[in-house]
Amino acid sequence: xxxxxxxxxxxxxxxxxxxxxxxxxxxxxxxxxxxxxxxxxxxxxxxxxxxxxxxxxxxxxxxxxxxxxxxxxxxxxxxxxxxxxxxxxxxxxxxxxxxxxxxxxxxxxxxxxxxxxxxxxxxxxxxxxxxxxxxxxxxxxxxxxxxxxxxxxxxxxxxxx
Amino acid sequence: xxxxxxxxxxxxxxxxxxxxxxxxxxxxxxxxxxxxxxxxxxxxxxxxxxxxxxxxxxxxxxxxxxxxxxxxxxxxxxxxxxxxxxxxxxxxxxxxxxxxxxxxxxxxxxxxxxxxxxxxxxxxxxxxxxxxxxxxxxxxxxxxxxxxxxxxxxxxxxxxx
Numbered sequence: 001x002x003x004x005x006x007x008x009x010x011x012x013x014x015x016x017x018x019x020x021x022x023x024x025x026x027x028x029x030x031x032x033x034x035x036x037x038x039x040x041x042x043x044x045x046x047x048x049x050x051x052x053x054x055x056x057x058x059x060x061x062x063x064x065x066x067x068x069x070x071x072x073x074x075x076x077x078x079x080x081x082x083x084x085x086x087x088x089x090x091x092x093x094x095x096x097x098x099x100x101x102x103x104x105x106x107x108x109x110x111x112x113x114x115x116x117x118x119x120x121x122x123x124x125x126x127x128x129x130x131x132x133x134x135x136x137x138x139x140x141x142x143x144x145x146x147x148x149x150x151x152x153x154x155x156x157x158x159x160x161x
Numbered sequence: 162x163x164x165x166x167x168x169x170x171x172x173x174x175x176x177x178x179x180x181x182x183x184x185x186x187x188x189x190x191x192x193x194x195x196x197x198x199x200x201x202x203x204x205x206x207x208x209x210x211x212x213x214x215x216x217x218x219x220x221x222x223x224x225x226x227x228x229x230x231x232x233x234x235x236x237x238x239x240x241x242x243x244x245x246x247x248x249x250x251x252x253x254x255x256x257x258x259x260x261x262x263x264x265x266x267x268x269x270x271x272x273x274x275x276x277x278x279x280x281x282x283x284x285x286x287x288x289x290x291x292x293x294x295x296x297x298x299x300x301x302x303x304x305x306x307x308x309x310x311x312x313x314x315x316x317x318x319x320x321x322x
Contacts, residue, residue, distance in 0.1 A: 098269055100259050108259055110273065115312060116319060117276045151276060158277060158319040 015046035016053045021138040024049070026085050030078040051075060052137060054130025067103045068126040076101075076109075076129050080119075084111050086145045087118060091152045093159055101126055111148065114161025118148035176207035177214045182299040185210070187246050191239040212236060213298060215291025228264045229287040237262075237270075237290050240298075241280075245272050247306045248279060252313045254320055262287055272309065275322025279309035 018024060024045065031048045032040070040048060052075060054062070080097040087095040093113045101107035105126035111119035131137040152159040179185060185206065192209045193201070201209060213236060215223070241258040248256040254274045262268035266287035272280035292298040313320040 098259060098261050098271060100261055110259060110271070112271065112278055112281075115278045115281070115316065117273055117278060120273075120276070155276065155316065155319040158316040 015044075016050055016134050018045045018049065019135050019138055023082065023086060023138045023141040024134065026082040027052075027078065027137075030082045030085075034074055034078060049134055049137075052079070052130055053133060054128060055132060059128050059130070062128045064105060064125055064127050068101065068105045068129075072127060072129050073101065076123075076126060079129075080109055080111065083119065083141055083144050083148075086141065087111060087113065087148045087152075090145060090149045091159070093152065095148070099123075113148075113152060114159040116151060116155050116159040116161075118151045118159070119144055176205075177211055177295050179206045179210065180296050180299055184243065184247060184299045184302040185295065187243040188213070188239065188298075191243045191246075195235055195239060210295055213240070213291055214294060215289060216293060220289050220291070223289045225266060225286055225288050229262065229266045229290075233288060233290050234262065237284075237287060240290075241270055241272065244280060244302060244305050244309075247302065248272060248274065248309045248313075251306060251310045252320070254313065256309070260284075274309075274313060275320040277312060277316055277320040277322075279312045279320070280305055 028045055028048060035041075051071070076099065077097070080099065084095040084097050087093075091113065095111050095113040095118060097109060097111045097119075099107065099109040101123060105124070107123040107126065109119070109121050109123055110117050131140065189206055189209060196202075212232070237260065238258070241260065245256040245258050248254075252274065256272050256274040256279060258270060258272045258280075260268065260270040262284060266285070268284040268287065270280070270282050270284055271278050292301065
C-alpha cells in the first residue's frame with residue numbers, strides 16, 4: 001500500500017462472509033434504500049456490506065482528523081435505522097433514530113419510541129465506524145435490540161407516547 | 162432599508178422590554194456562557210436578548226434558502242439549554258437537549274431526562290427562530306417546562322434512567 005491509499009480505508013479485495021441472520025436482511029434493505037440512483041443494483045450482499053467491516057489494522061489507519069465523510073455518516077444512519085426497524089418489528093411500536101454528530105466525529109445517537117429513549121449511545125471516533133465482521137455486527141444488533149425491547153417492556157406507558 | 166440589509170435581520174434600534182421572570186435569568190446565563198470571548202460583557206439584558214425577538218414583519222423578510230447561520234443555531238441551542246436547565250431545577254433530574262438540524266432548517270430537537278423524552282419538537286424554518294416579544298418567550302418556556310415536569314411526574318421510573 002502506498003501513502004495515498006493510507007488516508008482511505010485500506011483496500012482489501014476479500015469479501016466478508018455474510019451470516020444467515022434476520023438483521024442482515026434489514027441492513028441490506030437500508031443500504032439499498034439509501035442507494036437512490038441504483039448504483040449498486042447489481043452488487044451482492046457481501047459487496048454491499050463490505051464497507052461496514054473494518055478490521056483492527058484498518059481502524060488504525062483511518063485518520064481521525066477533520067469531519068467524518070458523508071459515506072461513513074451514511075453507514076451510521078443505515079445501522080441505526082436498521083436497529084430502529086428491528087425494534088419496531090419486535091415491539092409493534094414506531095421507533096426513530098435521532099443523531100447529533102459534531103464535526104470531530106463525536107456525538108450522541110438515540111432511538112425513541114413514544115416518550116421512551118430505548119437506545120442511547122455516545123459516538124466517538126465516528127470516522128472509524130465499523131465491525132470486525134458481519135457476525136459481530138449481528139451480535140451487536142441483537143444486544144441493542146434486546147435491551148431496547150426490555151426497556152419498552154419495563155416502561156410500556158412511556159413507550160406508548 | 163436597502164436591498165442589502167434585507168438579507169439580514171432587518172435592523173431596528175428599539176430594545177425589547179425585559180420582563181421580570183426567572184426564565185430571563187436562565188437565558189442570560191446561557192447567552193453569556195456562549196459568549197466565550199466576552200465580546201458582550203458590557204451588554205445589557207435587553208441588548209443580549211434582542212436577537213431572540215423577531216417581529217412578524219421581520220420574519221417575512223428572513224430568507225429561508227440555504228443553511229440557517231451559526232448565530233441562529235446558537236440561539237436555538239441557548240433556548241433549549243435554558244429550557245433543560247429549568248426542567249432540571251423543577252425536577253431535580255439531569256435533562257439534556259439533543260438537536261438534529263438539516264441544512265434546510267428542518268429538524269427535530271428533544272430534551273431527555275433519564276430514559277424519558279420530556280420535550281420533543283419538530284423544527285421548521287429554523288432560520289426564522291424567534292419570539293414576538295420576551296414576554297411571549299417566557300410564556301412558551303413556562304408551557305414547555307410545565308409539560309416536561311408533568312411527563313416526569315407521570316413516568317418517574319423511566320425518568321430515573
